[in-house]
Amino acid sequence: MQSSQASIAINYALLIFIWATTPxxxxxxxxxxHYMWxxxxxFWLALPIAVLLLYILKIKLPFHSKALHSYFAGSMSFIGxxxxxxxxxxxxSSGMIALMFGLAPMIAGVIGFVLFKQHLKMTQWIGMLIAIIGLGVISFSGSTQHVQPIGIILMLCSVSIYVLSIYWIKYVNxxxxxxxxxxxSILFSVLFTVFMMPFIWQNFPTHLPVGKSLFAIxxxxxxxxxxxxxxxFKLVQSVSATTLSLTTVITPMLAILIGAWLNHEQLTLMILLGALILIFGLLVYFYKDLVAQKLKMKR
Known part of the structure; x- marks a missing residue:
């Protein structure tokens, strides 16, 4: 039992670390x-590794119509x-990118409310409002090199497509x-990159990536x-949805600190204040779920 709990804790910590360092x-x-290349x-490098893992684990890759539909839906959370x-x-900056992905649960809540008539608690609406205020503080903190409003709009598009993809996969079932x-999903993402070629070919790399770029890829x-x-997916089977969702609260602040430390990303007082307000909004959004989880653990 203890080894199982230790395994869950290691997976949880590893997931937070990877999500905090990915931006x-x-x-x-x-x-x-070039960013598109x-x-x-x-994806080109990920596909053969994923296929090799399927072979090693002896997992079949179905190609019936429903599976293909699901792969297409999943590719939206990847390439889309x-x-x-x-x-x-x-x-x-990388920290701001991570912070924007922290909004995924809230955007999922809004999409669920608008499209699927899902109920949202009052604390969730308040949490969203607080997060929007935090986002506003960041947006109007001054257009520095690492925080520009157009980037926030792009990331809102990114996170919204990511959330819609998850709903889509669940719908296909x-x-x-x-x-x-x-x-x-990676396979379909690779196929989509083929259609991108006419638009990005002029930026084809003329040399192999070196140093930080190669390591990062x-x-x-x-x-x-x-x-x-x-x-x-291991944690999805082992912990509650609330516990897993808390990664969206922990990850952004860790990512901001890692970006400032390793990439010398500028952190103004207004950006830090906005980030703290946004994360407080996330905690308010999850408040009732956290209370329910605590009561459940006491029983």
Whole structure:
């Protein structure tokens, strides 16, 4: 029992670490390569590794119509969402990118309310309002090199597509194994990159990425696309949704600190204040779920 709990704790900590460092990996990956080619290389390198893992684990990759539909839906959370994320590296720091992804639960709540008539508690609406205030403080803190409003808009598009993709996968309900779903989604993402070629070919890398850029691309492929996926689906089966959702509160602040430490990203008082207000909004959003979880643990 203790070893099982230790395994869950390690997976949880590893997932937070990977999600907190992935935005920095994305920012570093575009320092020596055009941002669209950094994205393309990430999926091209991830696909053979994912296929190899399927072979080693003896997991089949179904190709019936429902599975193909699910792969297409899943690819939206990969290539569809990440296109906007990689473009936003021109306007946002890695910490701000992570902070924007922290809004995913709130955006999911709004989409669920508007499209699926899901009920939202009063504390969730208040939490959203607080988060919007925090976002406003960040947006109007001054258009520095690392925080520009256009980047925030791009990331809102990215996170919204990511959330819609999750709803879409649930709607299709293809009953696929997580590794098969991920591999199929990566495969469709690679196919989408083929259609991107006429628009990005002029930026084809003339040399192999070096230094930080090469390390970041490999990190994004191995850790962000594969290891994080394994940890996430492992935790989905082991911990409550509330506990897993708390990663969205912890990750952004850790990412901001990592970006400031390793990438010398500027942190003004207004940006820090806005980030703290936004994260407080997230805590308010999850307040009743946290209380319910605490009561459940006491029983």
């Amino acid at each position: 920095l990996a994305i920012v570093w990956s575009v320092t020596d390569v 950094a994205l393309v290389l990430r 969402s990440q296109v906007f994320t990689y473009i936003s590296t021109n306007y946002l 293809a009953q696929l194994k997580p590794m098969a779903q991920a591999t199929g 490999v990190y994004a492929v191995v850790m962000s696309s594969l290891v994080a996926m394994f940890c996430y």
